Amino acid sequence: MATETLIWLIPLPPVLAFFLIVLFTNRSKALSHTLGVGAAFLSWLGSMVVFYKAVTTEHFSGFASSIPWLPVGDTWFRIGISIDPLGAAVLFFVAWTIFMIFLYSVGYQNFGQPKGDHDRAGLPPHGATVTDEHGHKHMVLSVEPMYSRFFAFLGLFAFGMYTLVVSDNLLTLFVGWEIMGLCSYLLIGFWYGKPSARAAAIKAFMTTRIGDVFMLLGIAFLYQATGTLTFSEIFTEETLHVLATTPAFFGLSAAGAIAILLFVGTIGKSAQWPLHVWLPDAMEGPTPVSAMIHAATMVSAGVYAVLRMFPLLTAGWHEGAALLPAMNLVAFIGAFTALFSATIAVAQNDIKRVLAYSTISQLGFMIAALGIGAYIAAAFHLITHAFFKGLLFLGSGSVIHGMEHGVLHTGDHHVDPQDMFNMGGLRKKMPITFWTFLIGGFALSGFPIITAGFWSKDEILADAWANGHLTVFITLAVAAFLTAFYTMRQITLTFLGEPRTKEAEHAQETPWTMTVPLVVLAVFAAAYGWVGIPEHFPVLGGILPNWFHEFVGGSLLEHPEALEFSWAPLLTSLSVALGGLGLGYLVYRNVKSPAEDKLQIPALKNKWYFDEIYDFLFVKPSYWFAETFTYQWMDKGVIDGILHFFGKAAAWIGDTLRKYIDAWFINDIVADKLSHQWTVHPAARAVRKVQTGRIQQYMLTSIGVLFVVGVLVYYFFMA
């Protein structure tokens, strides 16, 4: 099979699984998950083959093919697939993480467990009572009531992501983008029986939708300016040159303006400030969903889109030059978000929320890297982050799962299995989860040499330093320090020390379907960094070639230069990582409850009050505008008012006509008075006198009249 054909086929198995599950196998849990996981496996297999072919092709530049789809104007929008080096690298991590998440979901949604006692669709399973052989009753985890539906939605989600990655044009990229938006809505609101889940689902969809609208406008602008949406046609030197030199608005070039519009889409999808508010709430979804949305697919899609649009963003810029306005904006948003959400993560107690803010922060790193033109560093961090953040989310899900086991054991349902202060000492109960989580956490913190996060984060810092973007460098360094700090806080509170609750004492390691994905991802979280060791790195630099730089750099028109090595950023990244980890451990090893935690500052706990501010600035005013101004005042008041005025006026005119013209003037004056009283009656009375009844008088009158008429006729006509 030609590689192109294979690429066409990659997104299909998950969507087929979606339809098959929805239409046929909805009732059978085993069939449904077999279809789901099987589809994920097929897509994974296809992706691996494509990836293998890409890396073994010398001077690989891309596979592509397309067909006409939507006729617009004089041409057809062609939809097609293309895998260039960046696409291949992204496909690699997407395939792995998606496959692992599917597998993990089997265990997470409690396949093989009994049906719950009181479970119903739309709510998380509450556990089932079973009787063992000794006649003892005890509670165990129960299977998710909407198990099949979950795999159907996951399949659709995977389809969206694969479509996005293999797209050769902005239109299908946008299609995949929107499908994921829809699936995230469905999956975040999966437990729709919970009001918080329903609210979170809508918030996520609406917030990302705001970004999407700008992206759509960017697409419209781009199409208007270039007449095409296919990447290979946009990213030619001539087109980019034209776009870079055409002025648009606010002193931006057309390229810059389009890039910014598209970038707003990314702000929404990748949860960057100021559209970050949806992501922490999205934790309402089941944990595999969190991993799917926050690590493998949706948020990565935002960064991937900026990577794709990188030539547009940087049109007219060359390495070492001053940043363009659009790049400055991107760099600012990224760096600010990285720091800002790291500060919030420090004060969160929910194990998943810490990771959520950490994700926002890490995406900020990538965005900032793109803003300063560090293409390869951003791509590298995107991939390593997907691995270790996927791992951390799945790990946290495993912890929650273990804790839920403990909660069922004690029967105290007031204990929140996600609150880290209810945990502690889980390393002994859940060793595989602990060790893999530790690897993930260290990778996130950038623990030197042995973790992937170190290499990718270091490269961003090195790039910022080497090109003199000192503000970005310092902001990111501080954010990196906070990252290491809150990661260690999380690990310490969760796994180290002694159990702080009975539930934590009775936590249990999770089944193999959950631990195998953890181990697989842990391998990548540790080892993936070694494919991108900088050429000039002391000692290690020469041993392994910097494959990632060579390979992914091939996606750009001009292959970026390798950075010169410099000690300052390396020392910085070493010290913030180790310092943050150390400090986190020292501060939190003896903290027992939130009260002892000195960082529970209200501003941080309340996420800098962004929800409240948005409510005040946007939500309330739009309700007011919609109801009071538009509906009540304009529609009901002015427009209906005018209408009713016309109605009343017409009625008034009718009444008036009737009263004064019809009744008074015509009837009264004309008909009665004028005709009857003043003319007809007197006339009749007058004429009555003539009606004497005497023939003679009539005769006389006749003769008289005849005479007069005769005279007149003679006078006028004869004379």
Place this chain on the structure above:
Amino acid sequence: MTFPILSLIVFIPMVAAVIMLLIPAERRNETRAVALAAATFDLLLAAWVYVQYLVNEMTGYQFVETYRWLPQLGISLKFGVDGMSAPLVLLTGIVMFTGVLISWGVDDNHHPAGIQDRPREFFAFLFILASGVFGVFASLDLFMLFFFYEIAVFPMYLLIAIWGWVKTREYAAMKLTLYLFVGSVISLVGALAMYWAAYQSTGVLSFDMLLLEKANFPLNFQVAWFLPVFFGFAVLGGIFPFHNWSPDGHVAAPTAVSMFHAGVLMKLGAFAALRVGIMLLPEGAKYWSWLVMLLAGIAVVYGAFIAFQQTDMKYMIGFSSVSHMGLVMLGLSTLNKTGLTGAGVQMFSHGVMTALFFAVTGMIYDRSHTRQIPELGGMNKIMPFASVGFIIGGLVSMGMPGFSGFIAEFPIFMGVWHVNSLLAIVASISIVLTAAYILRNIRDVFFRPMPDNLEGHITDVTVLDKIAIVTLCTFMIGIGLFPSVMVPMVQTGVENILRLLGGA
């Protein structure tokens, strides 16, 4: 002499209406059978026309039939469809078919449901209305277009005033009828002006639109008459600030009439405004396009804002129709290929979508006796089929890729961006608002726990309802996935318009 397929499509409903009126009132099943048979047959014929047009890659006016009617005045019965009107003929067939299904009157267990009061007259009026709608879409004679236009509008009054929602039906029926009649009278004056102007320049008395297209009216004539002609029709298309009759009418109308009203009648306004206003007075259209665009842009955002704040499902959908029909007008006002194509597809897409919305709302109302969103909940549990249908309609409404809404709205926005990017940005606010009110509605009506007073009183939708939902969804998804089944066809119609506009 070719097979008179368009005449059949137009007159079958009218004949069926007469037949139904001849059936004794108590024989309801026979009435329904006639209605369903006629609707099915009409749908098949309309689909046949559509498929022929598509498969044979036709262009221009096809299936043309001419019958001399009043030759002294140049009036003839002339039918024909082009790429713009063929989808709308199909749309009318679909809405008629599904409208009959959901008004059936008997549920799966032979209990009464749907229209109970005088179904014979109800279907008869509905079918006369349908005849009028088909007639407008198929007419190539200006006089006949007006004739059918009035036939389509008049039964609305009776349908709403007799079978409508008791609280507002008289007010709404009167408001609607007055608005539409006043609009059409104003247009009619314009049409007569064209008729005489064409007579003076060519010496031929004719209402034939194909001849009028070639009349080349002087510029100041076109500029002067475009406004009354266009806006007279656009009232029925719900253009701001003449949209106000529409939500009130939707709310008061019985379900099948709402489907017709929002699904097809509003298209009638937009279509006639296009065919008579833009195509016969192209210079006028160019002169005034900024005004149309401005008002349409206002309607788009304005309707969305009001829909966002409604608690009555029907009012919400009614105002959302104002917003979406605003997009049609917006597409028309661009006068470029992309925008016009989008407008053509949007007419179809919105018609199917909003028919589905009203159908599902009607199903819910029939069972719960309320349309107030705060009083509803948990419908997903009882009527999953209807809820999936509504969600699909919602996705179309939001312009999700993969559904017909995207295929329609995306070109419209591109076309508008081409002419006035600022307006495109402002209009795009509606995309966000649409998502907001649709999702809120879905969340509250379908997924919230069901209120206690409804628990146990709600039954699932009937098989016929399901057939109707599936039919409507098929078109929305089909066009979304394979836009080539409609877009190239609409483009042939658009090319004709562009030719009239002078290749702009």
